[in-house]
Structures are given as C-alpha cells and as structure tokens.
Amino acid sequence: MTAPLHDTSAAETAAVDVAAGEPAKKIAGRTPAQIAWNRLKRDKVALAGGCVVVFLVLVAIFAPLIVKAFGHPPNEFHDGPEHIDALLGGKPIGEWGGMSKDFLFGLEPVNGRDVFSRVVYGTRISLIVAFASAIFAVLLGTIFGVIAGYFGGIVDTVISRTMDLLLAFPQLLFILALVSVVPNEMWGLEGTGVRMGVLIVVIGFFGWPYVGRIVRGQTLSLREREYVEAARSLGAGNRYILFKELLPNLIAPITVYMTLMIPTNILTEAALSFLGAGVKPPTASWGQMLSDAVRTYNIAPTFMIFPGLAIFVTVLAFNLFGDGVRDALDPKGNR
Numbered sequence: 121m122t123a124p125l126h127d128t129s130a131a132e133t134a135a136v137d138v139a140a141g142e143p144a145k146k147i148a149g150r151t152p153a154q155i156a157w158n159r160l161k162r163d164k165v166a167l168a169g170g171c172v173v174v175f176l177v178l179v180a181i182f183a184p185l186i187v188k189a190f191g192h193p194p195n196e197f198h199d200g201p202e203h204i205d206a207l208l209g210g211k212p213i214g215e216w217g218g219m220s221k222d223f224l225f226g227l228e229p230v231n232g233r234d235v236f237s238r239v240v241y242g243t244r245i246s247l248i249v250a251f252a253s254a255i256f257a258v259l260l261g262t263i264f265g266v267i268a269g270y271f272g273g274i275v276d277t278v279i280s281r282t283m284d285l286l287l288a289f290p291q292l293l294f295i296l297a298l299v300s301v302v303p304n305e306m307w308g309l310e311g312t313g314v315r316m317g318v319l320i321v322v323i324g325f326f327g328w329p330y331v332g333r334i335v336r337g338q339t340l341s342l343r344e345r346e347y348v349e350a351a352r353s354l355g356a357g358n359r360y361i362l363f364k365e366l367l368p369n370l371i372a373p374i375t376v377y378m379t380l381m382i383p384t385n386i387l388t389e390a391a392l393s394f395l396g397a398g399v400k401p402p403t404a405s406w407g408q409m410l411s412d413a414v415r416t417y418n419i420a421p422t423f424m425i426f427p428g429l430a431i432f433v434t435v436l437a438f439n440l441f442g443d444g445v446r447d448a449l450d451p452k453g454n455r
Contacts, residue, residue, distance in 0.1 A: 156372075159448040166444020172437035180244040190224060191237035195402045198223075198232035209419045217422035225426045228409075229416040238404035239426050245398075245405050246434065249319050250385035256324030258378050261331025262370070266362060268332070269339025280336070283329035291326040292391070298322060299397040312403040319398065323388055331377055338373055342366050372449040379442035383435040390431050406431050 150158075160166060179186060187194065198204070203218065205211050210230030212218030217226030217235070225235035268279035299318060306314050342348065348365050356365075392398045393407030401408065406427040413424030 156448040160444055163444040163447065166441055166447075169437040169440030169444065172433065173441050176243055176434055176437070177247065179240060180247045183240050183244050186240055187234075187237045191240070192223075192234040194234065194237040194241045194404050196233065198227060198234070199230070200232075203227055203232045204230065210416070211419040217420050219422075226420075226422060228412070229420040229423055235409075235423065235426055238409060239406070239430050241404040242406040242409065242427065242430065243434075245316070245403065246386050246389055246431075249316060249323070249389045250382045252320040253323035253327065253385050254378050254381045256320060257327035257381065258331050258374060260324070260328035262335050262367075262374060264328070265332040265335025266339050266366060266370070269336040270343055270358070270362060270366065272340075276336075279332070283332050286326060286329045289326065291322070294326075295319070295322050295392060296395065296397050299392075312399045315399045319389060319392065323385055327381060327385070330381070331374070334373055334377055335370060338370055339366060342369055376442070376446040376449055379438065379445050383438035383442070386431065386435055386438070 192198070199210075203213055204227070205213050212227040212229060212232065214220060214226075217229075218232075219226040223234055223236065225239060227233065228235055228238070264279050264283075268276040295318075299315065302314060302318055304314065306317070343361075343366065348361060351361055351365055389398060390405075390407035390410070393405040394411045395407075396411070398407055399405050409427035410424055410431075413420075413427070417424055
C-alpha cells in the first residue's frame, strides 16, 4: 500500500506558509514541569483541594491578623454571667454554643474562650508539625534510600533491615512514653516549643522508612538505565551520578509521597494532642479541643463540631491535591 500522494509533512507545510508570505508557526517544546502543570489544571477536584490548602496556609500565616479582625485572643476567658451559665455546668449562653457576630464559632464551655480564634491558631500548630515532620522524613528517606539502592550489598542490607525495624516499632506508644520524660526546656525552646520539636522529630523519624522504601526501589531501577551506564562509562564518579542523574529523576515520586504524607501527619498530631501528648495547654490545638469537647459534649455538643470539621476539611483537601499531583506527575500510575 503506497502513501497518499498529497500527504504533507509539517516541514512542507511550514515551507508552503513561508512561500505564501505567511510566517511559519514555531513549535515550542514543553518541560516536564509544564506538562505536569497542564495535566493538573485539567483536574478540577485537585485544583479545588489545592485552593483549600493555599487558604489554610494563609490562615496559619496571618492567624494574628485574622483573630484581631474577627475574634478575640485565643486564651482570653469570657466566663462572666453574660456569656456562661454557671447553673447549667458552664454551658455557653445562646443558641449553637453561643454563636454570634462577636463569637463566630461560639464559646468554649466553662471558660468561655473564643472557639473561632482557637481553631484559627490550631491551624498553625497542625500545619507546622505536619510540614516540618514531612520534610524531615523526606530528607532522611531520600538520603538513606538512595544510598541503599545505589550501592547495594551490605549497605543495602543494613539500611533495609533498619527500615523494617522502625516500621515495626510502636510509634504512638513511643511518643507517649517520650513526652512524659521530656523536660520543659530543651534545644533552646520551652513549653509548647519543646513539645512541637519532639513531635516533629519523632513523627519524621518514624516516617522516613516509608519514603526510604520508595526511593530505594526507584533507585534500583534507575541505576540500570542507559544514561547512568553511559555516564559511568565516560568516567563519571558516584557523586556526579547521584546528584546529576538519579536525584533529578526522583523528584516526582518524592514530591507525590510528601503531599500524601502531610495529611497523615496532621491526623497523627491531632491524635497525640487528643491523648495529651501534643502541645501544652493553653496553646490551641484541634486534637486538644476535641479532647476537651468529649468532657463537655453533654452541655455543649456544638463545641466538637468546628475542630472536627477543621481536621476533616484539611485532611480531605491535602488528599485530593496529593492525588492530583500524583496523576499529573505519573499519568500511567492510575491506569
């Protein structure tokens, strides 16, 4: 079967355009980042999740300004008779837990603290712990995963067995035991700063084996690729291959896993705060607010709605955005 007589190639089309006096259209190349961004833009659900994530980050950054404009200081008591009914066990006066134009989310039972302000400041605690511990885990996991996958042998065996050991370790029990013996001052921090530092280090330390396993597997595959063999045959050293050939190709899976790790860390921080191993009172934390709400739900059931809703929306937004990033960077992964 012969080719059509009038089959016109792109080059011939461009030549015809020039001959006709029309400028030829340039074909612009696209980088992998541009291709991934174009895929992500088509995922409306992921973009919605990303917008919520950006909004939450802005809330955490500008928490003092938001509270100053729409609320009251998070640790300020409003326990007077005009706000709290002492005869009903400390129930906020008014419908829906005392919600009004002055207290948008109502009042905390018994002491009358502004729930809106505490939810806003709780955003800052949750995101700082989640992001910092995820970054710490990714750094450790990338370093040890690349070393194990690239060098192999006894190095791979030692690192892999260490990861298996940490994955089998009871993280929650370890944190609960550690917090009970941590001093009030450490690393130049005190009080809440110490608790946050401990949470970041421990959550990140027990999270890096998950990243390390993924990075190790990717490195085992990449080290056998033609471009790595070509670089090695040209005399490239291990340092060049690791930083110039392997790590750039590991950015996509690392980014995907980090976006999916953050919501898990948010839930971990909330669970630890709920159990009393999180930040110290009176610092606002979503998990701590839920813990307080359990003790007062019989007189003010609405108090548990807003911190619970904050956790739900935040985790859902990060999961939706993370799924979109995964599909954009690895479109074959969802087939």
